[in-house]
Amino acid sequence: MAADKKEALVGKAMELFAKGGYTAIGIDRILAEAGVAKMTLYKYFPSKTDLILEVLVRRDDYFRNSLMAAAERKKSTAAKIQALFTWHEEWFRRDDFNGCMFINAAAEFHERDSPIHQVAARHKQLIVDYIEGVLKDEYGARARKLARQINMLLDGAIDAAHVIGNPNAAAEAWEAAKSLLGRS
Known part of the structure; x- marks a missing residue:
């Protein structure tokens, strides 16, 4: 289950970064669209x-x-x-x-x-x-x-x-x- 959330997070981040750039796309947007909590993000990615x-x-x-x-x-x-x-x-x-x-x-x-x-x-x-x-x-x-x-x-x-x-x-x-x- 946790691996699924990580994959959802990375997949959504890839999609959004490709469309909107790296600095313009914020973490909150990625989290909202991926349906992942901030705690999950920081579990896998400290920054x-x-x-x-x-x-x-x-x-x-x-x-x-x-x-x-x-x-x-x-x-x-x-x-x-x-x-x-x-x-x-x-x-x-x-x-x-x-x-x-x-x-x-x-x-x-x-x-x-x-x-x-x-x-x-x-x-x-x-x-x-x-x-x-x-x-x-x-x-x-x-x-x-x-x-x-x-x-x-x-x-x-x-x-x-x-x-x-x-x-x-x-x-x-x-x-x-x-x-x-x-x-x-």
Whole structure:
């Protein structure tokens, strides 16, 4: 029963933070919408920062596992990279798309020594690391730089989809990525 309340709390916090940001959404609203008492919150999370960190760790786990599973279903390097862009395109078209929780977290907690900023930066680094692993065999020493560039295209597509409402941003970013990869 207690675990259910914790899950309700984290799930509602994730939903509200994604929609409204981390600083704008207060603990009282999360508690009211989750139907959880303040005592339960503090049993699991001594501070709002701890709750935000839990939300981001869980979001990272879901996001990366889903993204990598889409890529791993493909055989070739190019198809795996394209799958990353296709996954993003599908995400952008979902009703619950509200931009990147990690970009937003880094923007709201911009000091690099903030634990929240560090979790956001780690998420982005893990994405780059994954892309580099996909590229390594085919691109060798260039893989790291290409991975960073591809991640920048993905992040730019996220921003274009979120900020200006371009649902085709991922497909357009894939066109640029193909150039980077030496494909037409």
